[in-house]
Structure formats: C-alpha cells, structure tokens
Amino acid sequence: MNDPIDPPFGKFPAVHRALDAAEQGLLAAPVAEALRAWPARDAAEAALYVDTDPEKADTAVFCEVYDVPLEASANCVVVAAKRGGETTLAACLVLSHTRVDVNRTVRKHLGARKASFAPTDTATAESGMEYGGITPLGLPAGWPVLVDEAVLAVPHIVVGSGRRRGKLILPGAAAARLPGAETLPGLATAPEG
Numbered sequence: 001m002n003d004p005i006d007p008p009f010g011k012f013p014a015v016h017r018a019l020d021a022a023e024q025g026l027l028a029a030p031v032a033e034a035l036r037a038w039p040a041r042d043a044a045e046a047a048l049y050v051d052t053d054p055e056k057a058d059t060a061v062f063c064e065v066y067d068v069p070l071e072a073s074a075n076c077v078v079v080a081a082k083r084g085g086e087t088t089l090a091a092c093l094v095l096s097h098t099r100v101d102v103n104r105t106v107r108k109h110l111g112a113r114k115a116s117f118a119p120t121d122t123a124t125a126e127s128g129m130e131y132g133g134i135t136p137l138g139l140p141a142g143w144p145v146l147v148d149e150a151v152l153a154v155p156h157i158v159v160g161s162g163r164r165r166g167k168l169i170l171p172g173a174a175a176a177r178l179p180g181a182e183t184l185p186g187l188a189t190a191p192e193g
Contacts, residue, residue, distance in 0.1 A: 015048055016050075028133070070096055074094065148185075149184070
C-alpha cells in the first residue's frame with residue numbers, strides 16, 4: 001500500500017500523484033497525455049491530483065470548502081483573438097484573485113484587433129476539457145499559454161484537471177515550463193471594486 005500523500009495546502013478526501021491519476025483515468029484524456037509527455041519531468045513527478053466535488057468547483061466555494069488559500073488558486077481561461085478574419089485561441093493562466101487583462105495586454109501580445117473570452121462551447125470543444133476544469137496542461141499544440149509572472153512566484157498552484165471533478169496541484173514555477181508557455185508581465189490586473 002502506498003503511503004498517504006500530504007498536499008502543500010488544503011483538505012481533500014483523496015490525494016494521488018497526478019501521473020497515477022492519469023493511469024487511473026481520473027484526468028481528461030488530453031491532460032493525461034500531456035502530463036505523461038511533459039518534458040519537465042520533475043514538474044510532472046511533483047504534480048498532484050486531488051479529488052473534489054464537481055458541484056464545488058467554482059473558485060470561491062472551492063477555496064472555502066477545501067481550505068485552499070485564494071492566493072494559491074489559479075484560473076486558466078481561453079481567449080479568442082481576432083485579426084483580419086483569423087481567430088487565434090490562447091490560454092491565460094492567472095491567480096484567481098486577479099483578472100486577465102484581455103483588452104490591452106492579451107490583445108496587444110497576440111497582435112489582434114479584438115480579443116475576448118472565448119465562448120464556452122468553443123473553449124470546451126477546442127480544448128477537449130470540461131467547463132470549470134480547463135487547465136493549461138494538455139491544450140492543443142500551437143496554442144499560446146500566457147502565464148502571469150505572479151503565478152511563477154507562488155510555491156504551488158491549484159488548477160483544473162480537465163474535468164470539473166478534481167484539481168491538479170503544480171509547482172508555481174513549473175507553469176513557465178508548460179508546452180507553449182510564455183511569461184507575460186501585466187497579464188493579470190487587480191479586480192475592480
């Protein structure tokens with residue numbers, strides 16, 4: 001029998017090495033494949049999968065129920081950038097207590113005339129992941145994964161697992177080594193109000 005795994009934060013009903021969870025079918029298929037193939041082997045080996053209730057996946061509820069500091073929670077959102085009839089999809093990874101600066105930083109970085117959050121059906125169909133569980137690991141090849149520099153400074157982050165059930169815990173600095181990752185200063189802004 002394996003020794004229990006202690007996560008760096010939170011209280012979860014079950015904690016597994018993410019690579020084991022991939023083998024057990026607990027991750028969305030593209031996430032499991034990407035985890036197995038991730039060139040940053042140390043980060044893949046350090047990644048954890050925590051079992052969570054899909055009804056409690058939304059950030060504020062999740063953090064309260066599972067005793068996760070908001071500063072360790074990261075959101076991965078899909079944006080659609082348009083220019084000259086072409087649409088580019090990209091992922092943005094920011095800490096949950098901040099907001100993605102879509103209209104200025106993302107639009108400018110992607111060289112788009114207009115940028116906005118991608119419609120839910122587009123984000124889920126193109127990523128192969130469930131709404132509320134989209135994660136930066138396992139996105140389609142060629143998608144830019146824009147990472148706010150504040151994410152890299154957090155010892156560990158919790159992100160989606162590709163499904164609403166369960167989350168991944170990764171070393172924050174590992175986000176810079178995700179396939180397609182680009183660290184983008186100013187990607188996140190403080191929320192209004």
